[in-house]
Amino acid sequence: MDAGPDSLSRFLLRGAPVRGEIVSLDAAWRTVVERHALPACVRNCLGELSAAALLLAASLKFDGMLVLQIHGDGPVALLVVECDAGGGFRATVKIREGAVVPEEARLTDLVNADGRGRFVVTLDPRTRSPSRQPYQGIVPFEGDSVAQVLEHYMGRSEQVPTRLWLAADDSRATGLLLQRLPEEGGRAAPSDADGWNRLCRLADTLRSPELLELPASQVLHRLFWQEPLHGFDQRACRFSCSCSRDKVASMLRLLGEAEVASILTERGSVAVRCEFCNLGYGFDAVDCAALFAGAEPHSAPGQSQ
Ligand SMILES: [Zn+2]
Numbered sequence: 361m362d363a364g365p366d367s368l369s370r371f372l373l374r375g376a377p378v379r380g381e382i383v384s385l386d387a388a389w390r391t392v393v394e395r396h397a398l399p400a401c402v403r404n405c406l407g408e409l410s411a412a413a414l415l416l417a418a419s420l421k422f423d424g425m426l427v428l429q430i431h432g433d434g435p436v437a438l439l440v441v442e443c444d445a446g447g448g449f450r451a452t453v454k455i456r457e458g459a460v461v462p463e464e465a466r467l468t469d470l471v472n473a474d475g476r477g478r479f480v481v482t483l484d485p486r487t488r489s490p491s492r493q494p495y496q497g498i499v500p501f502e503g504d505s506v507a508q509v510l511e512h513y514m515g516r517s518e519q520v521p522t523r524l525w526l527a528a529d530d531s532r533a534t535g536l537l538l539q540r541l542p543e544e545g546g547r548a549a550p551s552d553a554d555g556w557n558r559l560c561r562l563a564d565t566l567r568s569p570e571l572l573e574l575p576a577s578q579v580l581h582r583l584f585w586q587e588p589l590h591g592f593d594q595r596a597c598r599f600s601c602s603c604s605r606d607k608v609a610s611m612l613r614l615l616g617e618a619e620v621a622s623i624l625t626e627r628g629s630v631a632v633r634c635e636f637c638n639l640g641y642g643f644d645a646v647d648c649a650a651l652f653a654g655a656e657p658h659s660a661p662g663q664s665q
Contacts, residue, residue: 363382363384363575363576363577363594364384364594365384365386365387366384366385366386366387366388366596366597366598367383367384367576367594367595367596367597368381368382368383368384368414368415368418368447368594368595368597369381369382369383369576369591369593369594370418370591370592370593370594371580371589371590371591371592372589372590372592373538373555373559373584373587373588373589374588374590375552375555375587375588376540376541376552376555376556376558376559376587377540377541377552377555378538378539378540378541378555378556378559379419379538379539379541380536380537380538380539381415381418381419381536381537382534382535382536382537382576382579382580383411383414383415383418383534383535383576383597384532384534384575384576385407385410385411385414385532385533385534385597386531386532388449388597388598388599389407389410389528389531389532389533389599390530390531391599392406392407392410392450392451392599393407393530393531395637395638396452396453396638398453398455399461399463399465400463400529400530401461401462401463401464401465401466401470402436402439402453402455402461402465402470403528403530404527404528404529405436405439405467405470405506405528406439406441406451406452406453406528407527407528407529407532407533408505408506408507408526408527408528408533408535409428409430409439409441409451409506410441410443410449410451410528410533411526411527411528411533411534411535412428412441412506412507412510412524412526412535413426413427413428413441413442413443413449413451414443414447414449414535414597415524415535415536415537416428416510416537417443417444417445418595419522419537419539420483422445422483422485423445423485423486423487424444424445424483424484424485424486425442425443425444425482425483425484425486426442426443426444426481426482426483426484427440427441427442427480427481427482427483427484428440428441428479428480428481429479429480429481429482430471430477430478430479430480430501430506430509431471431477431478431479431480432470432471432472432473432477433471433472433473433474433475433476433477434456434459434469434470434471434472434473434474434477435455435456435459435460435461435462435465435469435470435473436453436454436455436456436459436461436470436471437454437455437456438453438454439451439453439471440452440453442636444600445486446595447595447596447597447598448597448598448599448600449597449598449599449600450599450600450601450602450636450637451636452635452636454635466504466505467504467505467506467509468504471501472501475501476501477500477501478498478499478500478501479498479499479500479501479509479510479513480496480497480498481496481497481498481513481517482494482495482496482497483495483496497513497517499512499513499516499517505526506524506526507523507524507525507526510522510524511523511524520539520540521539521540521556522537522538522539522540523537523538523539523560523563524536524537525563525564525566525571526571527568527569527571527572528572529572532572534571534572534576535571536563536566536571536579538559538560538563540556559584559587562583562584563583565583566579566582566583570582599637601634601636601637601639603634603636603637603639603641605641608632608641608643609643609651611632612630612632612643612648612651613651613652617652620643620648620651620652621648624645624648628644628645629642629643629644629645630642630643630647630648631643
């Protein structure tokens, strides 16, 4: 199975039976890294969460946005990854003002220092209807890694045995997901009684450097070369931010004319920076007047990096 950079591949280990996915974020992940100056341990947790979000989105057969958030009580207040059904994702982190991030901090130290961390999963359908409403699941933070937190959540909500192996550094964010499938047709005796455990033990031999350095196809070969593995599809993944000048304009209108006027008086212009892609949106006095005159500004100045 040939899986290129910035892609997610799904496969089936038919004997067990187990379904799996492997994701490799390369240039797409570096786009996130370049736009946020983050301590290495925080950056790696965000990379693992990004890989996990794409794996989860691909396993849910859900058309809409999947948002994973870790609300932290430590130096990191929030880790958030949003992804769509088409492999687009964006990610950001909020570090508490003045917080000192220890160099080798573990996820627990970063977000669950006092045991008040929360993991939040939101599913927002692309088209809403009475039967398709946003769903939000909130669970206490349990586990010492992004993979463990997700496994705990999946065990509680989906009740499908699911395991994840994740790794990230400054140039890649990668992940492997295995999910146990029910036996076909309710057969009395499973075809491979120990299949799930055997495959998990194999994947447990995977070390982070291998996950980070080897192409996805080699990771799968290294782990499962003796298993009947069927690759069945592949999708591209990419960094994709949904911010726009129009959305910032709507946000400023919500803020209200008086508030915008007071920022203008204080700073001479209104500057809003997207927390996901770091793109800056500038509104001068003329642009701001246009916001509240019910018309868009004719020129579109002030898009600056
Ligand atoms: Zn943006």
